[in-house]
Amino acid sequence: MQTLLINGQDHAVDVADDMPLLWVLRDVLGMTGTKYGCGIAQCGVCTVHLDGQATRSCVLPVSAVAGRKVTTIEAMAESPVGQQVQKAWLEHEVAQCGYCQPGQIMSAVALLQAHPDANDEQITTAMAGNLCRCATYTRIRAAIKSVSRA
Amino acid sequence: MTDNDQMVAKVSRRSVLKGSALSLGGLFISAWLPPMVGRSFAAGTVATARLGDNAAPGFGAYVKVARDGRVTVISPKIEMGQGVQTAIGMMVAEELEVPLSQVSIEEAPPNGALYTDTLLQFQATGGSTSTRFTWEPLRRAGATARILLVQAAALRWKVAPSECRALSGQVLGPDGQHADYGDLVDAASLLPIPNDVALKPVADFKLLGTPAQRLDTPNKVNGSAQFTIDLKIPDMLIASSLTCPVYGGKLKSVKDEVARKIQGVRDVVRLDNAVAVTATNFWACQQALKALEVEWDFGPHASVDSAQLDNALLDASIRDGVFAKQTGDIAAAIKSAPNHFEAVYQQPFLSHSPLEPMSCVAHVRPDMCELWVGCQAPIFAQMGAAKISGMPMEKVVVHNQLIGGSFGRRLESDFIFQAVDIARQVSYPIKLIWSREEDMTHDKYRPHYVDRLNAALDKDLRPLGWEHRIVGASIVASYLGQLPESGVDGDAVEVAIEPVYALESLQVRYIRQDPGAIPVSWWRGVGPLRSTFPIECFIDELARNAKADPVEYRLGLMQEQPRAQAVLRKVAELAGWKEALPAGQGRGVAVSAVFGSFVATVIELEMQGEKGIRIKRLTSVVDCGFVNNPTSVASQMEGGTLFGLSAALFNEILVEKGQVVQRNFNAYRQIRMSDAPAVHVHVMPSIESPGGIGETGVVPAAAALVNALHVACGVRERRLPLSRFGYFTV
Numbered sequence: 025m026q027t028l029l030i031n032g033q034d035h036a037v038d039v040a041d042d043m044p045l046l047w048v049l050r051d052v053l054g055m056t057g058t059k060y061g062c063g064i065a066q067c068g069v070c071t072v073h074l075d076g077q078a079t080r081s082c083v084l085p086v087s088a089v090a091g092r093k094v095t096t097i098e099a100m101a102e103s104p105v106g107q108q109v110q111k112a113w114l115e116h117e118v119a120q121c122g123y124c125q126p127g128q129i130m131s132a133v134a135l136l137q138a139h140p141d142a143n144d145e146q147i148t149t150a151m152a153g154n155l156c157r158c159a160t161y162t163r164i165r166a167a168i169k170s171v172s173r174a
Numbered sequence: 175m176t177d178n179d180q181m182v183a184k185v186s187r188r189s190v191l192k193g194s195a196l197s198l199g200g201l202f203i204s205a206w207l208p209p210m211v212g213r214s215f216a217a218g219t220v221a222t223a224r225l226g227d228n229a230a231p232g233f234g235a236y237v238k239v240a241r242d243g244r245v246t247v248i249s250p251k252i253e254m255g256q257g258v259q260t261a262i263g264m265m266v267a268e269e270l271e272v273p274l275s276q277v278s279i280e281e282a283p284p285n286g287a288l289y290t291d292t293l294l295q296f297q298a299t300g301g302s303t304s305t306r307f308t309w310e311p312l313r314r315a316g317a318t319a320r321i322l323l324v325q326a327a328a329l330r331w332k333v334a335p336s337e338c339r340a341l342s343g344q345v346l347g348p349d350g351q352h353a354d355y356g357d358l359v360d361a362a363s364l365l366p367i368p369n370d371v372a373l374k375p376v377a378d379f380k381l382l383g384t385p386a387q388r389l390d391t392p393n394k395v396n397g398s399a400q401f402t403i404d405l406k407i408p409d410m411l412i413a414s415s416l417t418c419p420v421y422g423g424k425l426k427s428v429k430d431e432v433a434r435k436i437q438g439v440r441d442v443v444r445l446d447n448a449v450a451v452t453a454t455n456f457w458a459c460q461q462a463l464k465a466l467e468v469e470w471d472f473g474p475h476a477s478v479d480s481a482q483l484d485n486a487l488l489d490a491s492i493r494d495g496v497f498a499k500q501t502g503d504i505a506a507a508i509k510s511a512p513n514h515f516e517a518v519y520q521q522p523f524l525s526h527s528p529l530e531p532m533s534c535v536a537h538v539r540p541d542m543c544e545l546w547v548g549c550q551a552p553i554f555a556q557m558g559a560a561k562i563s564g565m566p567m568e569k570v571v572v573h574n575q576l577i578g579g580s581f582g583r584r585l586e587s588d589f590i591f592q593a594v595d596i597a598r599q600v601s602y603p604i605k606l607i608w609s610r611e612e613d614m615t616h617d618k619y620r621p622h623y624v625d626r627l628n629a630a631l632d633k634d635l636r637p638l639g640w641e642h643r644i645v646g647a648s649i650v651a652s653y654l655g656q657l658p659e660s661g662v663d664g665d666a667v668e669v670a671i672e673p674v675y676a677l678e679s680l681q682v683r684y685i686r687q688d689p690g691a692i693p694v695s696w697w698r699g700v701g702p703l704r705s706t707f708p709i710e711c712f713i714d715e716l717a718r719n720a721k722a723d724p725v726e727y728r729l730g731l732m733q734e735q736p737r738a739q740a741v742l743r744k745v746a747e748l749a750g751w752k753e754a755l756p757a758g759q760g761r762g763v764a765v766s767a768v769f770g771s772f773v774a775t776v777i778e779l780e781m782q783g784e785k786g787i788r789i790k791r792l793t794s795v796v797d798c799g800f801v802n803n804p805t806s807v808a809s810q811m812e813g814g815t816l817f818g819l820s821a822a823l824f825n826e827i828l829v830e831k832g833q834v835v836q837r838n839f840n841a842y843r844q845i846r847m848s849d850a851p852a853v854h855v856h857v858m859p860s861i862e863s864p865g866g867i868g869e870t871g872v873v874p875a876a877a878a879l880v881n882a883l884h885v886a887c888g889v890r891e892r893r894l895p896l897s898r899f900g901y902f903t904v
Contacts, residue, residue, distance in 0.1 A: 039437075039455075040437060040457075043455075043457045044457060047455050047456055047457040050404075050455075050456070051412060051454065051455035051456055051457070052455060054406065055397075056397075056400065056403075056404035056406075057396070057397020057398065058397070059401075059403070059529070059530070059578075060403065060456070060531070060607070061529045061530075061531070061610065061839075062610045062838050062839050063460075063609060063610055063838075064610075064838055064839075064840060066838060066839040066840050067529060067839050069529055096397070097396065097397035098396075098397050098398075100396065100397075101396055110395045110396060113391075113395045114387065114391060114392060114395060117385075117387070117388060117391065117805045117806075117809060118391075118395075119255075119388075119390075119391045119394040119395060120255030120256070120257070120809060120810075120813055121254055121255030121528070121529075121530075121577060121578050121579040121580075122255065122390065122391065122393075122394030122395075122399055122576075122578070123401060123528070123529045123530045123578030123579055124529050125394050125395060126395075126397045129395060147847070148847055148848050149848075151846075151847040151848075152846050152847050152848040153846075154846075154847070155529065155839060155844050155846060156529075156813075157527065157528055157529050157579045157581070157817070157844065158255045158579060158813045158817070159812070159813040159814075159815075159816030159817050159820065159845060159850065160809070160812070160813055161816065161845075161846075161847050161850035162812045162816075162850070162852050162853050163809065163812070164847065165847065165852070
């Protein structure tokens, strides 16, 4: 048994130590906002926050999460920056198929929480790990810039 | 042979793609007003009498108005990111006079009688047909419902319908009366269906043509949107599979003692060409699949590699093939013309690789087969599932789902059939999820192609005509089981047989060369992308050889194409085409008429070192007729253009020993934020019928890129992707 702190709530789970957090979230806890895309930290659709840092949950063993704070897309509406980013995403009509967008938003929120005045270069660096096959990059950038104080 | 054989008689992709003129007769009148189905059918019978036999089956197919006034639009088109369901919702809301916020969308079940796309000739989402097909019948459905509701109100108030009007979900009477739609539906459902429904003129549109908020996006930014991979039904277990790494191979034997002991694993299921594991979670499935000792019979393709396939294609290019088009006498023209020019272009195999891997929830019970799956061709899914499960068609229920990217992949049903095959062998529902590796190595790939163009040129090096040999697999034959008698794959030669350029003589040959070892299918952009790449590179080469401006040179051959001319002129203007660039930089252009739309793109790039490419500016202009939702159109163009660039820069599926080499995104690189330029899109205002937009942006991107590269570094690349020759993005 292991206790995970996810979105401010404790969850007791009985899973193998090496099971990635992604599958604990999706298949054990039923939190499906965090997506599976590649399983090797190449696409970013599984992005969550670990103590506020954008982290790929598909390669993060659940044992490494002990005592740390996990935040997922399901809790973004409760964070001030999360709210702003979600609103900007709608105003800029970013999403197409939408499958990667929870991960994109998690990366964007982590960036803007650390750098409220993120510039173009910081946006490029922070978002380069998140693929979008619909290639909505033009709008992702515009949405982040609209929230950034830069 | 495919499971789609039965549909061959009905379907011809060629006629699909020819059909930019809509042949819709308002056959499926579709206002289904409660209170009950029986009554609605009664009204439908009246309609049958008045409209002929075609009216009844479609009655209620598209629009339902509930007693609480809520409007449900049954969408014959699946949402996979292209914004189609919002567009369809807008069409109905406009004519029905309700706010878009009052409209919900429901996925249509498979039902060819109701939901056949008259352009595609079967029930499917693809070929950039969605708006083109739905434009008339869905507006008509909304208008029909409105007229019935107004008539019901007029009867209640004992006034003439012409004295009433519909506004914002209500009917308003001449003396201040008003009634909500919900209060009128019972009375309205008893009225006969009108048969001469006038649609609003464009000038009266209030909603269509405005940048409306998409209906599907709020749930996509908060994680609550459910894709197939996210679904859960009672007692369901997760399944994952390994399919034979060589196409056409079979499962020989499996040792599963170790796998079965893994925590959470329930069953190991043997299939003809695959083995699957079911478990409480996907991770356990993956661990178990790794622990299996599998022996395969690789079958006839076990020694095939890419070089063999490429050589076979090049060898085939000198075969005669079949004529897809013959105008004038190209042989004589080439013989007598003062000049000629020949070039060969090559395009690679491509994977679709949507970010949501292939997934399907399946439950096979003794009396029923139920599927929950995002698919583009639900009717084929249903047919195949019936065959595999041994159920009659009507016992197979398909609940179509939101799609997490497709790009053509989910026109195929192979993964759905595999899910049914697993589910029929277990007593519980399963959710089959392919790992990324399985998804990428078991795609149905965009085929590789060789195009050989040979032009007869006049003394000014302008084309009198050309011979165009198109060599490649037939996707039509693969999808439908056979080609029409002519032997021409209408998809492969589209655009090539009707280029935007006026030529005195044009000869197009289609030379079919199926790879065999690799299954093939539709890929976003389809035939128009396939043919636009070589043609737009070739015309650019001709212009450069003539020392002419490539835009002016093209325009000189486009006298009969005013709309194509207009987008080309506009893109040149917006991209600063005439402005001089320093050495090491270049602009390239491409133009095409595709899916009933017209598109032109200019790419401006800079070389950094010998092979580094920095795309500085990307401008695209589209004329897609009347624009339903300007935001969606711009999005599709932006994303489509980058989607096309991504493949042109980086993507090629290779085969070694019959197995696909690229297994994940580390080896099949995609364009990222770090190399994606901003895309500037201009949409031409128009009141013409809507053209396609979901694939239009993809089409000119690769040719514009290659043409720009030639200017910037002097090298004319004729084969994609550019990474093949060491180019990279900076």
